[in-house]
Amino acid sequence: MIHRRTALAGIAAMFGTALYAPIARAAGMAPAGTIPTISEGPPSTAVFSAPQRALMTGLSERILPTTDTPGAIAAGVPAFIEKLLADWALPADRLPILAGLDAIEARSMQDYKLSASRATPxxxxxxxxxxxxxLIPGGGDFFEAFRQLVITGYFTSxxxxxxxxEYLPVPGEYNGAFPYSRVNKVYSS
Structure with missing residues (x-):
């Protein structure tokens, strides 16, 4: 079975230099001695207020919704995001996420007259x-960081x-005439 840290390294390669700093730290790309020891279990501190947590949870499911496979909520992405921001992020790293959630909440109140967490999909x-x-103040910074957190949390769960x-540690035999229509969801490490 692939370990989450190994999967994080693969995610880091996917995002390259635009990688959100806490993900890079968790993937082991930070300089030696700068990575804190992180305990298993809940976050060391609460990052979100209850309304922010509800909104973050709802938006994570909108980025990776439940289809024929489970979505972000079922994969535990909201808990992953809070753990990562609590234990791997510097206070400045949290600002785009927190400010973005607040800006989305304000825009929802302006446009829909209801909390964004209670808005329709x-x-x-x-x-x-x-x-x-x-088109929301700080929206671009929020969206890129948040999207990376959701994708990373999901695909390392x-x-x-x-x-x-579908994880295949050894992809199998070489067949140059294998029909592309028979290729399934496969990756190897």
């Missing part, structure tokens, strides 16, 4: 699109590794 998608296109992807 279509309304949450519209709010994320506004953030992605930087047990659900992401075992149900979304």
């Amino acid at each position: 279509a309304q949450q998608d519209a709010l994320l699109t506004l953030a992605m296109t930087n 047990e659900i992401g590794v075992t149900q979304e992807r």
Whole structure:
């Protein structure tokens, strides 16, 4: 079975130099001696207020929704995000996420007259699109960091590794005439 730290290194390679700093630290890309020892279990401190946590949870599911495979919530992405921000992020690293959640909440109140966590999926998608296109203050910084956290949390979770992807430690024999239509979801380390 692939370990989360190994999967984090693969995610780091995918995002390259645009990698969000706490993910780089967790993947072991930070200079030696700068990585704190992180305990298993809950975050060392609460990062989000209850309304921010509810919004972060809802938005993570909008980025990776439940389809024929489980979504972000089922994969434990919200808990991963809070753990990563609590134990691997510097206070400055948290600012784009916290400010972005607050800006999305304010825009939802302005546009829909309800909390963004209680907005419909279509309304949450519209709010994320506004953030992605930087039409909400700090939205571009928020969206890129948040998207990376959701993708990393999902594809390093047990659900992401075992149900979304198919892990084959040795991909098998070479067959140059293998029909592309028969290729399944496969990766190897």
